[in-house]
Amino acid sequence: MDFRFWKFSQSEAITEWGKELGLFGIGTLNPTAITIIAVFLLGTVEVIRASATTLGEEIGWRGFFIYELRKVLSFTGVAIFSGLIWSFWHWPLLVYYSNNVLLEFATFTIVIVSMSFIMTYYTFKSKSLWPAVIFHAVSNVYIQKIMPPLTIKDEGTEHWLGENGIMFAIVTCVFGIYFWHKGLKEHI
Template sequence: MKNTSTSKVEIRKNIATYLVLTLLFCLPVYYMCIRTGKLGGGIISYATIVMWCPAIAALLTCRLRNIPISSLGWKWGETKYQLLAYGIPLLYSLVPYLIIWISGAGHFYHQEFVTDMAKGMGWNLPDVWAIPLYILLMSSFGMVRSVGSALGEEIGWRGLLTPQLAKINSYTATSLWMGVIWSLYHYPLLLFSNYNTGGPKWLALTCFTVMIMASCFIFTWIRLKSGSLWTAAIFHASHNLFIQSIFTPLTADTGTTNYYIDEFGIALPIATVIVAYFFWRKRKELPEQKI
């Protein structure tokens, strides 16, 4: 008979090893972001570097703790879950932005952004054509670049950490732990660099934390249900793409818009909590995570 207590101890050691390594790899990047006050660093993006720290930590943890790299969830899985992963962020971001635009909390569209975007693309098109063409290209080919960044985090967070936590915790507890850890990972960037939309820090911190905590219920469900880290990578990439590269840039400020838009305003966390509750209700559909 398997010694469950020993197995749980080993899993906790796996988790602790991963978290310590992630912190050690992130610290130098945090330092540079705090020192410069920026996520970018000339031709080097600190954001990209810090997003790949979890992946490096995960691979090293596998090496040190004799965890098979194949256990991280490299198989594609069922395509329906990949499509779900792409569509969920579109749903919970599009609805709040439509409400913001219709209510006047933000204006559609940002003329200066559209003009600069079209000029940069070499387009001589009216806005009525340039905007949908931009959205089409970003939501398709733009996903390739977005997945490239998101994959770095997801190899660690959902490839290694989520399954390890799920072996010794319930779905709810796993999601909450992931929400706390993932929030803390972002805090140095949010508090001490330009990783926000310019609103009050307290509001940005509150809204971002609620959104992250809620999204982890979705991430955990789709990762455990599909058995594939690619669902998490696509989910993460889709979230970043639609919010950071499409809806927020297309929204013009009407005075208090920063209080409502992006990951740091009040609209997105509300929508994410609603969607997260739907997945929490479906928690009994998840397969049992064996130690």
């Protein structure tokens, strides 16, 4: 693997961002400036827009489902069970979009169950579904819109990168374990 930092892999994506945002013709902006402006706008305006769609999903998952599960399951049970159901809910999309269905089923399920621990923790702790809505929206925007154009895709990295990649599964699993322990310690 070639580790090249601060080099944008898909300059055509950066150019497209610049065109979509109307950044051409307002002076001489280099790809780095366009990227900074685009990431800022995607990380704010697009997250607000995405929150409208994740709100609908989170009303069902965190606003209703986990509270019903909590009547019969522990924090751990709620996070695992709701995470598995949430993951299975998305599996039809994986069948349609995946290159390696079995690997992506496994990594996606790990990601979603791990995120379920985080979102269940914050929902129960805050007694609000808004932390889950914002977390879900930010996650979707960064993993689907911001990071792919900024990631160098070398041969052999296709299973490690992206929303269904091994690396994202590892990172979310580490955070999921942290919030699982935190939730147990705090008797959530």
